[in-house]
Amino acid sequence: MKLADRVLNKDVRAVARLITLVENGDPEALPALKALYPHTGRAYILGVTGAPGAGKSTLVDKLTSAFRSRGQTVGIIAVDPTSPFTGGAILGDRIRMQRHYLDKGVFIRSMATRGHLGGLAVATNDVVHILDAYGMDIILIETVGVGQDEVEIVKTAHTCLVITVPGMGDDIQAIKAGILEIGDIFVVNKADREGADKTVKELEIMLGFNTYPQKSWKPPIYKTIAVKDEGISALVEGIDAHLSYLKDSGELKKRKLNQTEREFLEILQHNLMQQAMAKIGDREALTRLLSKIVNREADPYSLVEEMVKTWFA
Numbered sequence: 001m002k003l004a005d006r007v008l009n010k011d012v013r014a015v016a017r018l019i020t021l022v023e024n025g026d027p028e029a030l031p032a033l034k035a036l037y038p039h040t041g042r043a044y045i046l047g048v049t050g051a052p053g054a055g056k057s058t059l060v061d062k063l064t065s066a067f068r069s070r071g072q073t074v075g076i077i078a079v080d081p082t083s084p085f086t087g088g089a090i091l092g093d094r095i096r097m098q099r100h101y102l103d104k105g106v107f108i109r110s111m112a113t114r115g116h117l118g119g120l121a122v123a124t125n126d127v128v129h130i131l132d133a134y135g136m137d138i139i140l141i142e143t144v145g146v147g148q149d150e151v152e153i154v155k156t157a158h159t160c161l162v163i164t165v166p167g168m169g170d171d172i173q174a175i176k177a178g179i180l181e182i183g184d185i186f187v188v189n190k191a192d193r194e195g196a197d198k199t200v201k202e203l204e205i206m207l208g209f210n211t212y213p214q215k216s217w218k219p220p221i222y223k224t225i226a227v228k229d230e231g232i233s234a235l236v237e238g239i240d241a242h243l244s245y246l247k248d249s250g251e252l253k254k255r256k257l258n259q260t261e262r263e264f265l266e267i268l269q270h271n272l273m274q275q276a277m278a279k280i281g282d283r284e285a286l287t288r289l290l291s292k293i294v295n296r297e298a299d300p301y302s303l304v305e306e307m308v309k310t311w312f313a
């Protein structure tokens, strides 16, 4: 049986195998991705981002339990930041989410941020499609909100949760404006620590500055103690409310269109680049070309212009 058919037949090993192909940028994944695409578009995609160690994985774990208890299946993609702050995150996530590992209604996968030929956002999108076609109702994407890549990834979500912790004080500026803008729902986790209410207030003020008049959704702020499962049901209600808002306002359609545009352009760019590199030849051929430019025998503008003209002729 073909890989795509096996995924559609709920073969979890086929899912894992296909994700590995995607991760390795293996062209063998393409026929399966093409075959699965018509079966996608059903899942609700929830992005979870925030500072390193804010409790994202713990929250993802509790949210997963909440969704499972009402019969929804959950796919989890933990985009492992290979940044120095969070070394060993994959192992940590495994431990935190252990109780879901035996649950057939949950699929957990960590993805490394390095070594993605077509870009991490494209790879993550592919994995979302695979889990969507596999039949997961909700797909949670956890990423540390520190780099541009990570921000790009959560932009593909329908709803984006931004996780902060108390006591950030002046450091709250560390939550970059970009992250503030993409947040549909804010969470002040570790509310068992001092200063949670102060952080909520500070966030409210910052969000006030960042609220654009055309936005009809006012991002709510929830306090949670993820380790004690406190505040989770209120947060789930907030998530449900955002999904209803997305559907009723037509914003869901808009987000899907924007997301599809980004994905289409990224695939196009990747594809063109690959073809261009194939035309140029190997590494040595490229170096020869570059030497010409370095020696001022040619300029990069004319060279690219000529090459592209002949390729498209």
Ligand SMILES: Nc1nc2c(ncn2[C@@H]2O[C@H](COP(=O)(O)OP(=O)(O)OP(=O)(O)O)[C@@H](O)[C@H]2O)c(=O)[nH]1
Binding pocket: 051, 052, 053, 054, 055, 056, 057, 058, 059, 086, 089, 092, 096, 144, 189, 190, 191, 192, 193, 224, 225, 226, 227, 228
């Ligand atoms: N006190 C307290 N600790 C918490 C809470 N939630 C999570 N933690 C702890 O905070 C630490 C980090 O939690 P994680 O869930 O791994 O945080 P993360 O944001 O996923 O971390 P990275 O993925 O490494 O960025 C763990 O030791 C958790 O047990 C909370 O509500 N209160």
Ligand SMILES: [Mg+2]
Binding pocket: 056, 057, 058, 089, 093, 142
């Ligand atoms: Mg984590």
